[in-house]
Amino acid sequence: MNSIRVIPPCFCGLQIRASEGKIVLAKVLVNAKEFHLAASFTDTNCASPSAIASATSKLLQKRLIRKIWRTELSTYRSERRRVYIAYTGGTIGMTNTGEGYAPAPGFLETRLREMPELRDAAMPEIVLHEYTPLLDSSNMTPREWFTIARDIFENYDAFDGFVVLHGTDTMAYTASALPFLLQGLTKPVILTGSQIPLVELRNDARENLITALLIAANQPLPEVCLYFGDKLLRGCRTVKVNALGFGAFESPNYPPLGTVGIDIQIDWSVVRAAPLRALEMPRAELNATVAALRLFPGISAELLRNVLQTPLQGLVLETYGAGNAPNRDRALLNTLAEATQRGAVIVDCTQCLRGAVKLNAYATGAALLEAGVISGADMTPIAALTKLHYLIGSGYASEQVRALMQQNLSGEVTL
Numbered sequence: 483m484n485s486i487r488v489i490p491p492c493f494c495g496l497q498i499r500a501s502e503g504k505i506v507l508a509k510v511l512v513n514a515k516e517f518h519l520a521a522s523f524t525d526t527n528c529a530s531p532s533a534i535a536s537a538t539s540k541l542l543q544k545r546l547i548r549k550i551w552r553t554e555l556s557t558y559r560s561e562r563r564r565v566y567i568a569y570t571g572g573t574i575g576m577t578n579t580g581e582g583y584a585p586a587p588g589f590l591e592t593r594l595r596e597m598p599e600l601r602d603a604a605m606p607e608i609v610l611h612e613y614t615p616l617l618d619s620s621n622m623t624p625r626e627w628f629t630i631a632r633d634i635f636e637n638y639d640a641f642d643g644f645v646v647l648h649g650t651d652t653m654a655y656t657a658s659a660l661p662f663l664l665q666g667l668t669k670p671v672i673l674t675g676s677q678i679p680l681v682e683l684r685n686d687a688r689e690n691l692i693t694a695l696l697i698a699a700n701q702p703l704p705e706v707c708l709y710f711g712d713k714l715l716r717g718c719r720t721v722k723v724n725a726l727g728f729g730a731f732e733s734p735n736y737p738p739l740g741t742v743g744i745d746i747q748i749d750w751s752v753v754r755a756a757p758l759r760a761l762e763m764p765r766a767e768l769n770a771t772v773a774a775l776r777l778f779p780g781i782s783a784e785l786l787r788n789v790l791q792t793p794l795q796g797l798v799l800e801t802y803g804a805g806n807a808p809n810r811d812r813a814l815l816n817t818l819a820e821a822t823q824r825g826a827v828i829v830d831c832t833q834c835l836r837g838a839v840k841l842n843a844y845a846t847g848a849a850l851l852e853a854g855v856i857s858g859a860d861m862t863p864i865a866a867l868t869k870l871h872y873l874i875g876s877g878y879a880s881e882q883v884r885a886l887m888q889q890n891l892s893g894e895v896t897l
């Protein structure tokens with residue numbers, strides 16, 4: 483929307499900037515002690531961004547910096563931040579077509595141009611990229627997850643942060659998939675949308691959009707997050723919990739990364755440490771055949787066998803309680819065992835919103851373990867599905883997929 487300005491690079495998760503001869507302050511944790519990184523550079527008169535970058539690099543290599551604490555923003559207010567908006571569709575930009583709400587090309591951009599708030603000095607410069615076609619998120623597929631990741635990768639160096647405007651229906655899936663695709667991310671990627679379109683008089687779109695832009699511009703979060711209705715959540719922990727209310731999302735097994743009231747408050751103690759490597763180009767498009775199946779009382783071995791037929795490579799089995807399934811149905815357990823023996827990866831996630839799978843807690847869980855099913859611990863079934871997609875689609879062999887599914891790759895699981 484606005485002209486493009488070149489900005490200094492982000493180095494290893496610390497945003498290094500010099501403005502009017504002053505150096506940006508970055509508070510970091512060094513050996514558990516809060517430490518004003520740039521302040522110490524100032525003391526030693528390291529005035530240039532490249533000198534800071536190289537000194538920071540040495541600290542990072544020596545692993546002295548344990549965790550980036552927060553960046554003091556006030557010091558670089560003089561330079562406008564830049565945020566890239568990937569507009570994929572969803573209610574936020576929809577218009578009433580007579581056949582119900584649907585996205586229309588160019589419509590959101592026109593509305594944004596009319597918003598005086600976006601020209602406020604406190605707002606970042608924004609560049610809007612409207613996708614073609616704009617989608618109701620019910621139409622999203624893994625191909626779109628990959629397109630969004632690739633889009634962010636290609637624009638990574640030129641922006642301070644990214645906002646993905648997305649329909650709410652499958653936003654948790656995209657928010658879960660992106661952290662796997664964006665390995666090495668050190669800048670904020672904030673997904674948001676709304677329950678009521680921006681065009682309506684009463685809406686949640688305006689607040690969600692403006693706050694998401696401010697967070698993406700100003701908070702050095704090295705994570706894919708979802709902002710909605712006053713909560714900032716880790717993307718790969720989210721689920722949509724309300725079809726109608728403005729507080730539509732929660733991350734039941736992980737605390738919010740931030741809450742928004744009078745102030746935008748980030749809880750830095752639960753934010754991931756920035757990775758020490760550069761952002762990797764998202765790998766080839768994800769070609770994987772995976773599925774999710776929710777157990778229900780009376781489920782038959784035959785139904786399960788149909789689901790598990792080749793070419794299925796991975797299944798998220800949504801089980802009861804601590805990860806339990808009927809162990810009196812031998813045929814059902816045999817069906818699972820046959821599938822795992824031929825290399826299908828079956829991950830056990832609980833249907834409960836909170837808590838974790840413990841496959842040894844009950845005989846009904848231990849039977850699954852014996853059939854070769856692996857524990858999804860406290861992962862959401864959504865995160866498990868996108869992780870399976872990512873790992874199988876990246877070409878890992880079945881044994882590697884099994885191993886990596888049981889590791890924490892992007893903050894999706896507590897181990």
Ligand code: ASP
Pocket residue numbers: 571572573574617618619620648649650651652675676677
């Ligand atoms: N059906 C819409 C979508 O997911 C719902 C929304 O955006 O809230 O695209």
